[in-house]
Amino acid sequence: MAVTDPVDTRLLAALADLGKAAVHELAAKVGMDPREVAYRLVALSGSGLPLLVGVESDPQGLRAAIAGSPPSWANRPPQQFPPPPSQPVPQQPAPPMPPPGPHGVPSGPYNVQGAPSGPYNVQGAPSGPYNVQGTPSGQYPGPPPRPQQQRPPQQFAPPPAPVDPVVSTWGLPQTASWARGDEPARPAAPAGGKQGRIREVLETQGLEGEQLSVQLLEVQDPADYLFSAAGYRLEEGERSVVVHTEITNRGAIPFVSLPDNYLELLAADGTAIGKAPVSLTSRPPHKIGVQPGETLGGHTVYVLPDATRVVSVRWSPRPEPDERTLIWSIED
Structure with a gap:
């Protein structure tokens, strides 16, 4: 798949x-x-x-919790099920039937699945000749059966050829296509958060109520020499950008996410550019988690078309911008 x-x-x-x-x-x-x-x-x-x-639990603790507050279904009587049917009797040929009579009576011997070989009574069935709807064995008066409507054969698409998931997602290693972010560039959604300029500290909250301060320290554009020094190669018509940010946890709730997980560049046409999944040896990346009272910094790498003009940097604790989003303008 x-x-x-x-x-x-x-x-x-x-x-x-x-x-x-x-x-x-x-x-x-x-x-x-x-x-x-x-x-x-x-x-x-x-x-x-x-x-x-999977799920891992403490069985004794769960049983104690259930015993303390029994659910509504705990006192229901056990569900009754009908007894299983008896073993079917081996199929035997039935005795010949009388000559053709009323409409619907078969004209020759027939087999009844599961019927014994001797006389028997079927609950709800007459003891003499009876009509079996739709199962005659010979000619009978009445209209012929309706032919089934012919349906065209169903067409199935051929299965796709298997593709290496790493190559299909990132491209060939050590190339700029591999270094692009896992999401294509998308139009920037309007954000109602705080705005500032480069090197300005902006305060916001995380998804769990964490009290955070984020500062945009530097935007290195272009940063092609740093990108090449790390062993990566840009495609024709592309450039790399490195952004340095710092985050401080001012509250008592730990911030457990990656600080630059949703740090994006905003182009002049409103396009949002996600980060590339690479790190540079000379510019250490962000690490997951910021404890209360801790200040951590890191660098984020981007790969974008050479003609794209970057006008601002946007930080958000979630994929879609909201009132907690921060935006720094980097144009003079």
Whole structure:
């Protein structure tokens, strides 16, 4: 099965690196809500992927919780099921029937599946000749049976050729196509958060109410020499950009996501450009999690067309901008 959703692709790539992990640990690694991660994993598990979503619990603790507050179904009587049917009698040829009579009576001997070989009574059936609807064995008066409508044969599309999921998602390694973000450029949605200029500190909140301060320290555009020094190669007509940000947790709730998970460049035409999944040795990337009272910094890499004019940088705790979104203008 080919995975086309970019969020599912990023989630499965992180899970492939971990091999086995709890849902909240995987959510922290990719910077997503644990409830959304659990929903996507269950859906992907049912789609045929080699993925098993499990649950681990304390059996004694669960039984104690159930005993303390019995559910509404705990006192229901056990469901009654009808007894299983008796073993069918081997099929035997039935005695010959009388000559043709009224409409619908078969004209020759026939077999009744599961019937014994001697005289018997069928509950609700007459003891003499009777009509069996639609099962005559010879000619009979009346209209002929209606022919079934001929349906055209169903057409099936040929299965797609197998493609290497790594190449289909990122492109060939050590190229700019591999270094692009896992989401294509998309139009920027309007945001109602705070705005400022480069090197200005803006305050906001995380998804769990974390009190955060984010500062845009530097935008290095272009940064092609740093990109090439790390062993990557840009395609013709492309350039790289490096953004340096710093985040401070001012509250008591730990920030468990990747600080630059939704840090984007905004172009002059309103296009949002996501980060590239690469890191530079000379510019260390962000690490997951910021504890209360801690200040951490990191660098984010982008690959974009050489003709694109970047006008601002946007930070958000979730994929879609909202009132917690921060925007820095980088134009003079």
